[in-house]
Amino acid sequence: MTHGIITAALAGFGTGLSLIVAIGAQNAFVLRQGARRHTVLAVVAICALSDALLIALGVAGVGAFVTAWPAALTVVGLAGGGFLVCYGVLAARRVLRPGPEAALSAEGAAAGSGRRAVLTCLAMTWLNPHVYLDTVLLLGSLAADRGDLRWAFGIGAGLASLTWFATLGYGARLLTGLLSRPAAWRVLDGLVAATMLTMGGLLLARA
Helix, strand or coil: CHHHHHHHHHHHHHHHHHHHCCCCHHHHHHHHHHHHCCCHHHHHHHHHHHHHHHHHHHHHCHHHHHHHCCHHHHHHHHHHHHHHHHHHHHHHHHHHCCCCCCCCCCCCCCHHHHHHHHHHHHHHHHCCHHHHHHHHHHHHHHHHCCHHHHHHHHHHHHHHHHHHHHHHHHHHHHHCCHHHCHHHHHHHHHHHHHHHHHHHHHHHHHC
């Protein structure tokens, strides 16, 4: 029985990791916050705990409800697509008109900036329909195939999310030397803008 639990957990870990490693709006945001060493703990916690909650809902069978009410994903797609487009425009603006904060600074950020980062992370996480598709529907259905071991599979997937976001958020500080140059931030913001505008446009088109 123990061997089966470990096997199911490892399968969940590998599957979860394969779904979240892909470049996306959420990962780009965590990378940027980690490189700036700004509200990293809060951002990593929001991403990991949100994934854990959604995975738990999927394992518990909520995915069947979402499938029965496809309008829910349409609403989330419209809201999320609009949000990503707006954020992408802001990132593009930083590329064209970099401000004094363009380079990585050792100085602390303002409290208001911290609140904005938390709110942005929440919106980027919960307004992204792909999060629901990957966690609630896909991981939930894969967990259901494990029968009595579905919760072990779900725990493994949740640990994969925690591991990835912690590595991305805190590992980004290794790029401090590179990102101390304003030009490097313009390149990063350019990638963020392209990613978010593309994803936002696709979400709006599909919705």
